Amino acid sequence: MAVLNRVFNIDEMRQLAQSKLPKFIFDYLSGGADDEWVLHNNREVFAKYGLLTEVLKDVSNIDTSTTILGMKTAAPFILSSTGASRFFHPEGEVAVARAAADENVLYGIAASAMSSIEEVAAVARGPRFFQVYVFKDPGLNSEFVQRTKAAGYQAMYLTVDTVVAGNRERDLRNQLSIPPKVTPRTVWQVGTRPKWAIDYMTTPAWTFPNVESALDEATKNDFGSVAEWFASQLDRSFTWDNAARLIAEWNGPFVIKGITRPQDAIRAAEIGATGIVVSNHGGRQLDRLPSSIELLPAIVDAVGDRLEVFIDSGFRRGTDIITALALGAKAVAIGRPYLYGLAAGGEAGVSRVVQLLKSEIVRDMAMMGLTSIDQISRDVLFERDRK
Numbered sequence: 001m002a003v004l005n006r007v008f009n010i011d012e013m014r015q016l017a018q019s020k021l022p023k024f025i026f027d028y029l030s031g032g033a034d035d036e037w038v039l040h041n042n043r044e045v046f047a048k049y050g051l052l053t054e055v056l057k058d059v060s061n062i063d064t065s066t067t068i069l070g071m072k073t074a075a076p077f078i079l080s081s082t083g084a085s086r087f088f089h090p091e092g093e094v095a096v097a098r099a100a101a102d103e104n105v106l107y108g109i110a111a112s113a114m115s116s117i118e119e120v121a122a123v124a125r126g127p128r129f130f131q132v133y134v135f136k137d138p139g140l141n142s143e144f145v146q147r148t149k150a151a152g153y154q155a156m157y158l159t160v161d162t163v164v165a166g167n168r169e170r171d172l173r174n175q176l177s178i179p180p181k182v183t184p185r186t187v188w189q190v191g192t193r194p195k196w197a198i199d200y201m202t203t204p205a206w207t208f209p210n211v212e213s214a215l216d217e218a219t220k221n222d223f224g225s226v227a228e229w230f231a232s233q234l235d236r237s238f239t240w241d242n243a244a245r246l247i248a249e250w251n252g253p254f255v256i257k258g259i260t261r262p263q264d265a266i267r268a269a270e271i272g273a274t275g276i277v278v279s280n281h282g283g284r285q286l287d288r289l290p291s292s293i294e295l296l297p298a299i300v301d302a303v304g305d306r307l308e309v310f311i312d313s314g315f316r317r318g319t320d321i322i323t324a325l326a327l328g329a330k331a332v333a334i335g336r337p338y339l340y341g342l343a344a345g346g347e348a349g350v351s352r353v354v355q356l357l358k359s360e361i362v363r364d365m366a367m368m369g370l371t372s373i374d375q376i377s378r379d380v381l382f383e384r385d386r387k
Helices: 010-020 023-030 037-048 092-103 117-123 138-150 169-173 186-192 192-203 209-214 221-233 240-252 262-270 291-303 318-327 336-368
Strands: 050-051 066-068 071-073 078-081 106-110 127-131 156-158 254-259 275-277 309-310 331-334 382-384
Touching: 010 023, 010 336, 023 169, 023 186, 023 336, 037 050, 037 318, 050 262, 078 138, 078 336, 092 106, 092 117, 106 156, 106 186, 106 192, 106 254, 117 138, 127 138, 138 156, 138 209, 138 240, 156 240, 169 291, 186 192, 192 262, 209 221, 240 309, 254 262, 254 309, 262 275, 275 291, 291 309, 291 318, 318 336
Parallel strands: 078 106, 078 331, 106 127, 127 156, 156 254, 254 275, 275 309, 309 331
Antiparallel strands: 050 382, 066 071
């Protein structure tokens, strides 16, 4: 698409996505919890960090490939599991999976995906993982283990920071529901986005195929009922012991997502996790958490090489990703950036986002005198407020 070739960074992709989506859908994608303090701080905090250059180095060949959870990938970033991707494009997770496979980057789908485990596996030749929540029903989690293993997924993620949903006031003001509530406001918003409206009306109804076995007939065909079911299934009594049992049942690379304290990172290693994601959920949960990048160094120092440390929340540039790698992250997970691409141009939009970030990393590494990911260390970092 010619318009995608005129997009040169993630912020411009965000603007293009905004022009494609009804406001209530775009707000769901781009909004955060409460006052959205964390949402904004996730970006602002990068001003604390600078990158240093080393000149007169041979940078004629730069390799951005790395190994994540034993899987070879072309770049040190992950397309994170986000769920409900058909909100933004009718092909949803399938389009993302194809783009990720073509670009050879790790991609994961969630239990709340609008494409099935098997559908994504059929189109995703590249590295992939499946993400579960802390569900009350252990039988459902066991079903996920069996299905993902059968479909060839290489890793499982457990998201642990959503035992209750965040207070996302944009969604409350918009009275977000699917089908959209018919009000003058929603009619206007959908009417100003005719392509989205046509796609919504002419493509198969939105469903959540990965949890259909747990839903009755009345619930599975009603989005509001499915949303209520998801909320009711989040287990507030889920503990480290439950996580340890799920790790043992999976018996493979396993990542715990939503870590903010060094002691929790250590505990994850003790129960057999392969990796963790330092995360504030993109500012969509607790609205007074520090940025993930501020939390990263202490967590990396606490766990050493006992597990792989990943990070998400607020990453928009190649320089952001290099900063996280310099602070000890194994890789960075991105969510909103590739969803902006999905909304802007489907599979091609996702590929464009991946290519933009890859090209930024290559260019930044060349200017820094680096030729491989393993050369990125704290030595290349300048911290402006460091005493």
